[in-house]
Amino acid sequence: MRLKRRGLKLLALFLGLSLVAAACGDDESSSDDPAEDPGDLPDGAAGGDLVDIGTFVGDPPEHIDPALNSTLDAYQVINAVYDGLTDIDASDPENPEIVPLVAESVEPNDDASVWTFKIREGQAFSDGEEILPSTFQRSWERAADLAGDYSYLLTFIEGGAERLDEEAPADSISGIDADDEAMTLTVTMAEPYSNFDAVAGFQLFFPLPEAAVEAGEEWENGVMVGNGPYAMEAARTAEEIVLVKNDEWNGDFNQETWDDRLDTLTFRVSADPDTSYNSFEAGEGDIGQIPPARVSDAKETYGTTLDVDLLASYHFVINDRDPLIGGEENLLLRQAVSQAIDREEINEAVYNGSRATPTGITPPGIPGYEEGLCEFCAYDEAAAQASFDEWKEAGNTQTEPLPIQFNADAGHEPVVAIFIDNLAAIGIEAVAEPFPTETYFTQLAEGACTICRAGWQADYPTYDNFMFDLFHSTALDGNNYGFTNDEFDALVDEAKQTVDADEQAALFQDAERILLNDATMVIPINRYLGDYVYNEDKVANFPQTNFGLIIWEQVKLVA
Amino acid sequence: MPSYIFRRLLLIIPTVFLALSFLFFLFFALPGDPVNLIAGGADRTPNPIVLQQIEERYGFDDPLPVQFANYWQRTVTWDLGESYLNRQSVNDILGEKAVNSLRLAIWAIIIEVIVGIAVGLVSAIRRYSVADRMTTIVTAGASAVPVFVLGFILQYGFAVVPNLNDWPEWARLRTSRLGPDTWAFFFIPTGEQWRYLILPAITLASVSTALAARMTRGSMLEVLRADYMRTARAKGLKERQVVARHGLRNAMLPVITLIGIDFGTVIGAAVLTETVFSWPGLGSEIARSVVGRDLPVALGLTLAVVVAYSFINLLVDLSYAWFDPRIRLGGGEAS
Numbered sequence: 002m003r004l005k006r007r008g009l010k011l012l013a014l015f016l017g018l019s020l021v022a023a024a025c026g027d028d029e030s031s032s033d034d035p036a037e038d039p040g041d042l043p044d045g046a047a048g049g050d051l052v053d054i055g056t057f058v059g060d061p062p063e064h065i066d067p068a069l070n071s072t073l074d075a076y077q078v079i080n081a082v083y084d085g086l087t088d089i090d091a092s093d094p095e096n097p098e099i100v101p102l103v104a105e106s107v108e109p110n111d112d113a114s115v116w117t118f119k120i121r122e123g124q125a126f127s128d129g130e131e132i133l134p135s136t137f138q139r140s141w142e143r144a145a146d147l148a149g150d151y152s153y154l155l156t157f158i159e160g161g162a163e164r165l166d167e168e169a170p171a172d173s174i175s176g177i178d179a180d181d182e183a184m185t186l187t188v189t190m191a192e193p194y195s196n197f198d199a200v201a202g203f204q205l206f207f208p209l210p211e212a213a214v215e216a217g218e219e220w221e222n223g224v225m226v227g228n229g230p231y232a233m234e235a236a237r238t239a240e241e242i243v244l245v246k247n248d249e250w251n252g253d254f255n256q257e258t259w260d261d262r263l264d265t266l267t268f269r270v271s272a273d274p275d276t277s278y279n280s281f282e283a284g285e286g287d288i289g290q291i292p293p294a295r296v297s298d299a300k301e302t303y304g305t306t307l308d309v310d311l312l313a314s315y316h317f318v319i320n321d322r323d324p325l326i327g328g329e330e331n332l333l334l335r336q337a338v339s340q341a342i343d344r345e346e347i348n349e350a351v352y353n354g355s356r357a358t359p360t361g362i363t364p365p366g367i368p369g370y371e372e373g374l375c376e377f378c379a380y381d382e383a384a385a386q387a388s389f390d391e392w393k394e395a396g397n398t399q400t401e402p403l404p405i406q407f408n409a410d411a412g413h414e415p416v417v418a419i420f421i422d423n424l425a426a427i428g429i430e431a432v433a434e435p436f437p438t439e440t441y442f443t444q445l446a447e448g449a450c451t452i453c454r455a456g457w458q459a460d461y462p463t464y465d466n467f468m469f470d471l472f473h474s475t476a477l478d479g480n481n482y483g484f485t486n487d488e489f490d491a492l493v494d495e496a497k498q499t500v501d502a503d504e505q506a507a508l509f510q511d512a513e514r515i516l517l518n519d520a521t522m523v524i525p526i527n528r529y530l531g532d533y534v535y536n537e538d539k540v541a542n543f544p545q546t547n548f549g550l551i552i553w554e555q556v557k558l559v560a
Numbered sequence: 561m562p563s564y565i566f567r568r569l570l571l572i573i574p575t576v577f578l579a580l581s582f583l584f585f586l587f588f589a590l591p592g593d594p595v596n597l598i599a600g601g602a603d604r605t606p607n608p609i610v611l612q613q614i615e616e617r618y619g620f621d622d623p624l625p626v627q628f629a630n631y632w633q634r635t636v637t638w639d640l641g642e643s644y645l646n647r648q649s650v651n652d653i654l655g656e657k658a659v660n661s662l663r664l665a666i667w668a669i670i671i672e673v674i675v676g677i678a679v680g681l682v683s684a685i686r687r688y689s690v691a692d693r694m695t696t697i698v699t700a701g702a703s704a705v706p707v708f709v710l711g712f713i714l715q716y717g718f719a720v721v722p723n724l725n726d727w728p729e730w731a732r733l734r735t736s737r738l739g740p741d742t743w744a745f746f747f748i749p750t751g752e753q754w755r756y757l758i759l760p761a762i763t764l765a766s767v768s769t770a771l772a773a774r775m776t777r778g779s780m781l782e783v784l785r786a787d788y789m790r791t792a793r794a795k796g797l798k799e800r801q802v803v804a805r806h807g808l809r810n811a812m813l814p815v816i817t818l819i820g821i822d823f824g825t826v827i828g829a830a831v832l833t834e835t836v837f838s839w840p841g842l843g844s845e846i847a848r849s850v851v852g853r854d855l856p857v858a859l860g861l862t863l864a865v866v867v868a869y870s871f872i873n874l875l876v877d878l879s880y881a882w883f884d885p886r887i888r889l890g891g892g893e894a895s
Contacts, residue, residue, distance in 0.1 A: 060848065222647050240737065240840055271736065272835040272844065273708070276715060280735040283719035
């Protein structure tokens with residue numbers, strides 16, 4: 002899981018998980034992963050030292066500051082070092098729940114325009130500094146100043162956009178009211194937002210000690226003091242990040258402190274995925290990442306997280322501004338393309354049947370999910386042919402082959418090859434257009450996308466994490482690669498403000514129908530799986546949630 | 561001789577100056593704004609106030625010639641600046657990475673010298689023997705196998721297989737990184753360190769060892785036919801002495817040149833080996849800094865490599881005089 006540099010959340014997935022993609026796994030042989038049933042943890046040793054060589058494969062993380070990071074791999078470290086206002090209880094993967102963590106209670110007002118967080122008394126950072134409501138205000142304003150990739154989340158708060166204003170940033174974020182006496186943090190939304198409790202637990206909103214404000218973007222190069230189950234022992238180096246047990250930790254959302262957790266947790270950076278797996282097999286690390294060719298081997302020999310069905314989508318996005326395929330006049334062509342893709346064939350040939358075939362972009366497990374939203378996501382060659390013929394009869398012709406963009410050498414080649422074959426079968430010409438990973442997402446954002454591969458891992462269990470963050474015109478600039486639709490935007494905006502869960506779900510589903518059916522701007526392919534491998538002789542418990550995060554305090558070594 | 565060395569040392573100065581100046585301007589010609597990088601990444605739009613502060617702090621608002629002059633002013637006082645990406649001092653990075661590179665390079669060259677010359681010598685003397693033919697095949701193979709493939713195979717054979725089959729501890733090597741132990745006399749591994757060193761050293765040495773062997777063989781064959789060899793034998797010298805003193809010594813000149821160049825190369829350009837074995841050396845760091853437009857790191861580390869290269873070249877030239885007394889260094893004195 003590594004990402005690269007582009008400000009998209011969890012681009013992480015693109016490399017790491019996509020590697021699994023190219024691999025062949027044995028189907029179904031469900032592993033006896035003890036993590037599946039967290040209520041019954043296996044007995045393991047108390048403490049111990051764990052060496053992880055699977056999280057950082059390639060380059061060391063660019064950022065480990067919660068305000069700057071946008072990758073899943075660095076979030077693994079950040080999540081071990083920091084605790085936020087809320088957390089996600091994903092012990093039931095079908096039904097993840099938002100639970101208070103540093104907050105004692107989280108209450109919205111009736112229309113979800115004002116959120117009140119009551120902060121638990123006596124919480125502190127590992128150096129003893131107390132965590133107060135003002136800690137959050139300070140940290141969020143700092144996040145605005147650093148303008149990390151996720152900083153747009155602050156615009157959900159009243160005054161957030163003003164603080165982020167590049168020309169003349171406001172002195173404070175006016176919507177935050179921190180009352181240290183009453184231990185309450187009152188946050189007024191810019192627009193009513195019924196899922197703010199989920200967002201408030203995300204890394205950008207983590208509390209940071211006073212010193213972080215002064216250190217600014219230098220913070221991540223020193224010892225970042227935090228309030229999580231683990232603490233940094235020394236500043237990060239290009240080779241490793243070492244965490245030690247934080248004895249001052251306040252416990253997880255059940256107030257369980259997991260006192261037997263690991264003594265040290267070392268993340269080592271490996272330069273190359275295949276040799277990293279060699280190192281894992283040679284016993285030099287306890288946790289590794291599965292490279293493309295080794296999936297079935299890993300599944301047979303070791304414990305893996307391949308059975309974790311991540312809340313993550315693998316899809317192709319269409320650029321509405323591209324004359325070859327965008328615009329109203331090419332709707333039939335887009336529908337033909339989507340129906341022409343044999344997702345089962347891709348799943349069988351590339352993933353050995355291990356992945357789930359989606360009926361929409363939003364995966365099951367996200368509240369409001371409904372099966373079968375997409376009318377054009379099922380393989381139907383005849384229908385595709387009919388749509389294509391109709392498009393041609395309307396006077397359209399293909400002036401040049403459709404370029405299919407993807408990041409090279411990340412395991413997507415076979416997927417794109419089948420994609421092109423499928424299109425050729427109904428007479429649509431297409432051609433693969435690989436990009437170097439380093440610049441892929443930058444180039445897409447700059448308009449290189451025609452039909453481009455992308456992926457997304459949920460940050461928190463909300464429908465808008467897919468609809469807003471990926472496709473709304475004001476979200477992450479460049480994430481939508483050319484989809485702007487006023488009707489869609491209006492539905493998403495309305496849904497975000499809707500408090501009633503059913504009503505909200507209906508609105509989001511309508512928005513997704515526009516995306517998939519009325520406009521057909523995205524072609525879902527499948528969902529990602531976990532790709533960690535661990536040595537069962539050494540590691541007794543290695544739980545990965547369907548948000549991709551490892552629950553580090555629950556990791557246990559074999560006694 | 562001393563004046564020759566002095567002049568050669570002086571020559572290093574313009575060499576370094578030209579090389580780094582070229583690199584400096586090349587960097588500004590490349591796309592990618594360093595100010596944005598310092599503010600946290602190439603693709604973000606940070607606060608313009610932050611950008612402005614950075615511009616002032618690092619002097620990016622100055623015109624390019626002024627920046628260039630400032631750069632050299634700092635560099636001559638051995639202040640190499642700090643990394644744009646993680647703000648680490650380049651002097652520190654250099655100090656840390658250069659020693660690792662040098663250690664690996666030394667061992668690769670030791671392997672190259674011992675194995676390459678010995679094998680080349682044997683196959684020259686026993687021309688067309690089985691050993692000679694084997695050498696030809698193996699050296700051709702070694703030059704043809706890509707470094708990362710060889711590294712991967714070695715890792716698998718000497719670290720993974722022993723671990724999976726529970727071989728005794730002494731038979732196990734490590735796949736990557738540095739060991740926890742230290743070094744004696746700068747380059748002799750102590751404790752467990754040799755287990756980490758041995759595979760990357762062999763991998764790094766493989767191609768150059770093959771070349772050295774072939775060159776020794778070719779050069780030796782030529783020398784063996786020379787008149788002075790016949791004279792030496794006619795003088796009644798033992799074959800051993802003939803080969804060692806008259807043959808090998810004369811055949812060494814081109815091989816020494818090759819090894820000298822190799823030494824310079826393995827210090828700064830062992831990118832693939834360093835990557836496969838996650839060896840924290842200069843090569844991969846330079847590659848990373850170029851990709852990340854980390855100008856101070858790229859310039860600082862290149863500076864070290866250029867200087868090292870120049871010194872090694874000087875040593876190679878000096879050694880010519882020792883191998884072949886007819887060569888006089890320093891021009892003028894010889895008539």
